[in-house]
Structure formats: structure tokens, C-alpha cells
Amino acid sequence: MTAAPQDFAAFHRRSIEDRDGFWGEQAQLIDWHQPYTQVCDTSRPPFANWFVGGQTNLCHNALDRHLKDRPDQAALIFVSTETDTEKTYSYRELHAEVQRFAAIYQSLGVVKGDRVLIYMPMIPEAAFAMLAAVRIGAIHSVVFGGFASHSLASRIDDASPKVVVSADAGMRGGKVVPYKHLLDEAITLAGNKPARVVMVNRGLADFARVDGRDVDYAKLRAQHLDAQVPVTWVASDHPSYILYTSGTTGKPKGVQRDTGGYTVALAASMPHIFMGEPGETYFSTSDIGWVVGHSYIIYGPLIGGMATIMYEGLPIRPDAGIWWSLVEKYKVTVMFSAPTAVRVLKKQDPAFLKKYDLSSLKALFLAGEPLDEPTAQWISDSLGVPIIDNYWQTETGWPLMAICNGVERAPSKFGSPGKAVYGYDVQLIDENTGQPITEPDRKGVVAINGPLPPGCLQTVWGDDARFVSTYWTSIPGQQMYSTFDWGVRDKDGYFYILGRTDDVINVAGHRLGTREIEESISSHPAIAEVAVVGVADQLKGQVAMAFAVVKDAARVADPADALKLEGEVMKVVDDQLGAVARPARVRFVTVLPKTRSGKVLRRAIQAVCEGRDAGDLTTMEDPAALAQIKDLVRPA
Numbered sequence: 020m021t022a023a024p025q026d027f028a029a030f031h032r033r034s035i036e037d038r039d040g041f042w043g044e045q046a047q048l049i050d051w052h053q054p055y056t057q058v059c060d061t062s063r064p065p066f067a068n069w070f071v072g073g074q075t076n077l078c079h080n081a082l083d084r085h086l087k088d089r090p091d092q093a094a095l096i097f098v099s100t101e102t103d104t105e106k107t108y109s110y111r112e113l114h115a116e117v118q119r120f121a122a123i124y125q126s127l128g129v130v131k132g133d134r135v136l137i138y139m140p141m142i143p144e145a146a147f148a149m150l151a152a153v154r155i156g157a158i159h160s161v162v163f164g165g166f167a168s169h170s171l172a173s174r175i176d177d178a179s180p181k182v183v184v185s186a187d188a189g190m191r192g193g194k195v196v197p198y199k200h201l202l203d204e205a206i207t208l209a210g211n212k213p214a215r216v217v218m219v220n221r222g223l224a225d226f227a228r229v230d231g232r233d234v235d236y237a238k239l240r241a242q243h244l245d246a247q248v249p250v251t252w253v254a255s256d257h258p259s260y261i262l263y264t265s266g267t268t269g270k271p272k273g274v275q276r277d278t279g280g281y282t283v284a285l286a287a288s289m290p291h292i293f294m295g296e297p298g299e300t301y302f303s304t305s306d307i308g309w310v311v312g313h314s315y316i317i318y319g320p321l322i323g324g325m326a327t328i329m330y331e332g333l334p335i336r337p338d339a340g341i342w343w344s345l346v347e348k349y350k351v352t353v354m355f356s357a358p359t360a361v362r363v364l365k366k367q368d369p370a371f372l373k374k375y376d377l378s379s380l381k382a383l384f385l386a387g388e389p390l391d392e393p394t395a396q397w398i399s400d401s402l403g404v405p406i407i408d409n410y411w412q413t414e415t416g417w418p419l420m421a422i423c424n425g426v427e428r429a430p431s432k433f434g435s436p437g438k439a440v441y442g443y444d445v446q447l448i449d450e451n452t453g454q455p456i457t458e459p460d461r462k463g464v465v466a467i468n469g470p471l472p473p474g475c476l477q478t479v480w481g482d483d484a485r486f487v488s489t490y491w492t493s494i495p496g497q498q499m500y501s502t503f504d505w506g507v508r509d510k511d512g513y514f515y516i517l518g519r520t521d522d523v524i525n526v527a528g529h530r531l532g533t534r535e536i537e538e539s540i541s542s543h544p545a546i547a548e549v550a551v552v553g554v555a556d557q558l559k560g561q562v563a564m565a566f567a568v569v570k571d572a573a574r575v576a577d578p579a580d581a582l583k584l585e586g587e588v589m590k591v592v593d594d595q596l597g598a599v600a601r602p603a604r605v606r607f608v609t610v611l612p613k614t615r616s617g618k619v620l621r622r623a624i625q626a627v628c629e630g631r632d633a634g635d636l637t638t639m640e641d642p643a644a645l646a647q648i649k650d651l652v653r654p655a
């Protein structure tokens with residue numbers, strides 16, 4: 020399946036100039052129940068409709084299609100170092116489990132187009148729940164298990180799921196992390212209540228059951244052991260899933276993905292980007308709650324006929340060799356992780372990397388946040404395989420910058436996620452003129468000339484206007500999608516990402532909106548006003564730092580009281596959004612630095628926290644405001 024060596028520049032050019040011819044060929048990589056009549060309909064820009072008239076099914080392409088050639092080959096390898104479990108499901112077994120889950124959905128009245136929300140730890144049942152949903156044309160929305168009740172409630176309200184699938188608990192670092200009470204609280208908060216909750220009981224935590232609403236997975240599964248649920252063929256543009264992501268407003272955006280375009284994009288990425296062959300093993304250390312988990316724990320590897328490892332646990336438990344022991348044991352050829360995880364490993368004894376036979380590994384892919392040069396160099400020296408930094412977003416669904424070694428071998432440049440991937444007409448836009456930058460080494464906004472290639476977001480769930488106004492209006496008069504990232508391109512066409520243009524921050528590869536964190540902190544009754552900024556951090560890339568004004572200054576007059584309030588505020592964020600969104604510090608100030616028109620100067624706060632020059636402050640209302648922050652963050 021590996022593509023014959025080709026000239027990448029020509030490959031890329033053709034993907035743009037002969038878009039339909041190029042993607043028409045890639046579309047042959049998947050099964051179509053009914054062939055499409057048009058490759059791409061762009062008659063309603065900026066919306067793009069891929070493989071018009073075609074009918075297919077994501078679950079069919081991930082599972083059923085492989086039953087003939089590889090029924091007994093491993094499909095899903097579940098490894099939990101938290102519960103000491105290891106279990107392999109062959110394609111045949113996974114297919115059977117997914118049919119059982121599909122039958123459960125049907126017994127609960129789920130039909131094509133209904134939403135199911137999946138709030139689960141990294142366990143096989145989460146994979147069954149996802150695949151079973153798309154099997155019957157239902158639309159799943161997986162919510163990261165680290166999110167708490169408010170985050171979950173806003174997603175339940177937006178997606179209005181008929182059914183929620185959850186579990187009693189996850190585990191992290193040997194500690195049980197109960198889920199059910201957060202889900203119950205979220206459903207209480209939500210206006211749109213799901214009719215049913217399917218509970219997977221791992222026996223880790225007791226939980227309350229709501230009569231008439233909560234049903235037990237094991238019981239239902241036993242009733243459907245022999246279930247045969249044929250796939251529901253859906254139109255290519257039928258939504259497969261919604262995945263919420265953070266933006267500049269407090270309200271999360273539901274990234275909506277189609278079926279046909281996404282299946283083709285993932286199928287094409289396996290040979291071209293990942294060099295993954297059927298029968299090999301793919302190991303992505305992400306979580307199903309993130310886009311990497313959707314595309315490269317579940318769908319991509321299975322579409323490509325590979326075995327995929329689903330891992331519950333930490334990278335350093337029981338020791339820092341755990342991931343490499345899995346590479347050896349399961350002969351992993353393609354591995355995908357995040358820079359933060361590598362930085363965590365870098366602090367451990369490097370001997371762990373030498374302990375195992377890693378000769379099966381072809382490459383390590385890293386994404387989700389900037390990969391700094393020292394980290395890239397360290398892991399490259401340690402592993403001796405290509406380290407492929409790749410850049411993408413929840414919105415794109417698959418890499419938009421990478422080195423496509425499956426098309427043409429090319430060197431990586433540390434610090435760069437490579438070149439624009441085929442299908443993406445990437446432009447750097449001059450912030451002032453709105454014009455594309457053609458010369459090398461000049462900073463601009465990373466943008467994509469429409470239409471977006473297959474697999475990218477179709478729209479924002481339930482809100483076409485928001486899709487258009489958020490992504491397509493920053494460059495007036497042009498069909499240009501903004502990534503909201505700054506970048507530069509060198510003379511060889513390699514890009515470098517220089518951070519976000521908006522108020523989105525990236526903590527350990529997790530994308531968070533500062534506005535959401537601010538709203539949560541403001542809900543504490545003692546807080547009058549707050550600004551949250553992302554500050555550079557050696558381990559996590561960035562951390563959130565909060566500066567709050569209290570309603571009654573006496574509350575923080577004493578340092579011990581201030582510390583107590585800081586703890587209270589952090590707890591509010593933990594309870595509402597989840598620990599992942601908890602700021603590293605909450606500091607109290609009497610006034611926030613603002614412009615005369617009242618806009619909080621977040622960039623200036625960020626600069627001060629990072630020890631940089633705060634830039635032009637002529638519009639600042641009260642210079643003392645920034646001085647306070649400077650004093651607070653000055654190293655002792």
C-alpha cells in the first residue's frame with residue numbers, strides 16, 4: 020500500500036491544481052456503497068461538499084471491510100497500566116462488540132442522525148461506542164474525561180444527545196477518578212436532558228443510579244450477544260461526529276465532520292503521511308477525547324487495516340520504559356505522541372529507551388503543540404528514527420503540515436512541523452494588508468485557501484453563521500480559512516509555528532480558551548474581574564495564569580487569606596471545567612491593565628509574566644496596573 024516514491028512538490032501541486040483528479044484517486048482507497056457523482060461541490064463557499072451523491076459508512080470502512088482478509092488479526096489492543104489489564108480484540112471480535120453496542124443503541128431508540136455523547140475513560144467500550152454510533156448513522160460527540168460538569172453540561176446542551184455513554188470511573192496514576200457524579204451534575208445543569216445513560220461499570224467506584232434513565236451496559240450486552248446490525252449507508256456529507264473545541268468565546272465550538280471526506284482523508288494519510296501498512300501496529304498515546312484520538316487511535320489505523328493500541332495510564336508508570344516495552348511487545352511501527360509527553364520522559368533515566376528492542380518503529384509523530392528543538396533532538400538521538408513534527412487542529416481532523424515521507428523521503432528540520440501537506444493550499448497572510456506573503460522568513464497568519472480538503476470541519480454544529488464568521492472573515496474578500504496561528508515559512512517551504520493570534524492557550528497539548536477559564540473564575544462570589552493568560556512553561560509548553568480583582572480587598576489583605584482564596588478559586592475551576600483547565604496560579608491585584616476603552620491588555624500581561632517587553636502601552640489606562648503584576652511575578 021505504500022505509495023511509490025514520487026516528487027512531493029508535484030504531488031502537492033496536483034492536489035491543488037487537479038483537486039478532483041487527485042481526490043478522486045484517493046477515494047478509491049475506501050469502499051463506497053454508492054459511487055459519488057461529483058468529487059467536490061464548491062457552489063456555496065466557504066462550504067465544501069465532498070464526494071457528492073456517494074454513500075458510505077465509517078464503521079464499515081474501519082471494520083467490515085477487513086473481515087474478509089484479516090478477521091483474526093489484532094484490531095484493538097487495550098493496555099491499562101492502571102488496572103493491569105491487557106486485552107486484544109481481533110477484527111472479528113471488535114466487529115461483534117460493535118454490533119452488540121449498535122443493538123443497544125437501537126434498543127434505546129437511537130436512529131440515524133441522533134446524537135450520542137460519550138464521556139468515558141480510555142477503555143475498549145469507548146471505542147465500541149464510537150464505532151457503533153457511526154455504524155447506525157448516529158452522530159457521536161466524545162467529551163474528554165478530564166472535563167468536569169460545566170464543560171460537559173454546555174456540550175450536552177449544544178449536542179442534545181438522546182443517549183449518553185459513560186463509566187463509573189477512570190484511573191490516573193493509581194488513583195480512581197469517578198465520572199458518574201460529574202455526569203449527573205452536568206445533566207442537572209443542562210437544559211437538554213438525554214433520555215438514557217448507558218453505564219459501563221468497571222467496579223472502580225460506587226455510583227448512584229437514576230431510575231428509568233440509567234441502564235447497565237453489561238446487562239444490555241448480554242441481551243444482544245448475537246446481534247447482527249448491518250451498517251446504515253449514509254450520504255457522504257452525513258455528519259459522523261461532533262468534537263468540541265475551545266475558541267475565543269466562552270461557548271465551545273462543535274466541530275462537525277462529514278463521513279465520506281473524512282474516511283478518504285484518513286485512508287490517504289496512512290500510506291502518505293504515516294507509512295502505516297495493513298497488519299502493522301499503530302500506537303497513539305493521545306486520548307479519545309481529542310481529535311488525535313478520533314483520527315489516529317480509532318478511525319485511521321482501523322481504516323488502514325492496522326492494529327491500534329489504546330492505552331490507559333501514564334507514560335512513566337510503572338516506569339518510564341512502559342511505552343517502549345509496548346513498542347517491543349506489539350512490534351509498533353508507527354507511534355504518535357505529544358511533545359509534553361516526550362519532555363516528561365526526558366526527565367527520566369535515558370536507559371529506559373535502550374532497554375527494549377525498538378527496531379520495528381519507523382517513525383515517531385509528535386503534534387498538538389510546538390515541538391522545541393532540544394526535545395526533538397533528544398528523542399531523535401535516543402530513538403534513531405525520524406521524528407515527524409506535524410501541525411493540525413481539531414478543525415482539520417488530520418495533519419495540515421508534516422513531512423510526507425510516504426510520498427517522498429525528506430529531512431525534518433527541528434523546530435518545524437514541515438511543509439504544507441497535499442490537499443492544503445496553505446498561505447501566510449500579512450496581518451496588515453491581508454495579502455499572501457511570498458518571500459521567505461516573514462511572519463504572517465497561517466491560512467488555507469478554500470475549499471478545505473476532505474476530512475476538515477464541514478461547519479460548526481448547528482451554527483453555519485458561526486462557522487463562516489469565525490474562520491472565513493479575517494481576510495476580507497477572500498475565501499481564506501484562518502488557523503489563528505502565526506507562522507513563517509523558510510526558503511525551502513518549511514513552516515515554523517509561532518503561537519496563536521487569539522486567546523486560545525495550549526497546556527500540555529490541550530487546547531483551552533482563556534475566556535472559559537475566566538468565566539469559571541468569575542463565578543466565585545468573591546471575584547469581581549479576572550484575566551487569564553497563557554505563560555510559557557518548560558514542561559507543559561504553556562500554563563494558565565490568572566490575575567483577579569476581588570470585590571472586597573480585605574479578603575486578600577492577609578497573605579494567608581489570599582492563599583486560601585486562591586485555593587477556593589482553583590477548586591471552582593476544577594469542579595466546573597476540570598483540573599486540566601486549572602490555572603498554575605491565581606494572583607490578586609487591585610486593578611487589571613486595560614486600554615482606555617476597557618479592553619484587558621492580555622498580551623501585555625503575558626509579556627510581563629514571561630519577562631518580555633510589554634510593547635506599546637500608550638493606550639493603557641493605568642500604568643500602575645501592569646507594575647503590580649510585574650511585582651507579583653518577579654522571581655524571588
Ligand code: AMP
Pocket residue numbers: 264310385386387388389390408409410411412413414436502503504516518519525528529530
Ligand atoms: P487542537 O485543536 O487542540 O488540536 O489545537 C490546535 C492548535 O495546537 C493549533 O492551532 C496550534 O496552535 C497548536 N499546534 C498543534 N500542533 C502543533 C505543532 N506541531 N506545532 C505547533 N503548534 C501546534
